[in-house]
Amino acid sequence: MSGGVDSAVAAARMVAAGHQVVGVHLALSKNPESFRSGARGCCSLEDSHDARRVADKLGIPFYVWDFSDRFRADVVDDFLAEYQAGRTPNPCLRCNEKIKFAAVLERGLALGFDAVATGHYAQLDAEGLHRAVDPAKDQSYVLGTLHADQLQRCLFPLGDSVKTDVRAEAAALGFGVAKKPDSHDICFIPDGDTAGFLDRHLGARPGEIVDADGTPLGEHGGTHRYTVGQRKGLHLGRPAADGRPRYVLSIEPVANTVVVGPKERLSVTRIEGIRPTWAGPEREGQWRGHVQVRAHGEAMPALVETNGDHLVAQLDEPCTGIAPGQAIVTYDGDRVVGSATIARASR
Secondary structure, eight states: OOSSSSHHHHHHHHHTTOOOOEEEEEEOOOOOOOOOOSSSSOOOOHHHHHHHHHHHTTOEEEEEEEEEEHHHHIIIIIHHHHTTTTOOOOOOHHHHHIIIIHHHHHHHHTTTOOOOOOOOOOEEETTTTEOOOOOOOTTTTTTTTEEEOHTEEEOOOTSSSOOOHHHHHHHHOGGGGGGGOOOOOTTTTTTOOOOHHHHHHOOOOOOEEEETSSSSEEESSSGHHHHOTTOOOOSSSSSSOOOOOEEEEEETTTTTEEEEEOOOGEEEEEEEEEEEESSSSSEEEEEEEEEEOTTTTTOEEEEEEEEEEEEEEEEEEEEEOOOHHHHHHHHETEEEEEHHHHHHHOO
């Protein structure tokens, strides 16, 4: 129970369905913020109090589980290491993979519980994990790293609902969180200043910003401040000859350079992934389906080929802004097949 409206209604639905429910809030920081600001961050002390009030109203036991050390190692440290290596991680996927559906499930099963229920918008059936009914809230992408054996122990009570109905249900139940805003930012960077957070932890390491042909154009304060597809904040000393804006094409942490160029150079049709995971039966060889590379991105038709620890997706149409370190999630219709970590993308 995060303290938000979704997990509150999920808990209420589990109680109404006759399950024996225990509410659990995750303490993911040694020094959590007392209050959150608007939709920034989550897991503050205020959030834990909101979750407890909902549990009290439902008449269920409520506990706070401290996973701050594991969260630091598996999510925050991973986030920093990935940026330092020139990749762009997704900490929400990592948190789902390592904390909410690994650490929590592991402890829950050890304590004798049958499953973990959350307020994620996704659907489960005998065939596996599917997109939610509400396309605007669908979270199947951020759940795409889960394995089939984990999904068998999961419940997503909100998958068949739209957000407006969930808020109305919360209001009808008398929950104070009915109108609470959703959290959109990285939970361990509550002020929303990702660049500042990375600077504080990784330090400044100045280097060159170069054109695709290697021509120096300016300086940067650290490759961790950039991601593929970025346009703003480049502060280049020399304008492009054609006057068009430049975008980050690649990040070279060993050479400590950021490579920029025209937008069309961002266009790719081939995405290579590593360490695939499977939400259902493992797929080898070639098959046609759809892939998604952002949490709220479009599903793109592609020819997918998997071979052991390697995945290649050949897109039917070009896509832009694909950054190594992000996740590529594969779909068969609305069903999640699996995911992989993007290693490279090319034309």
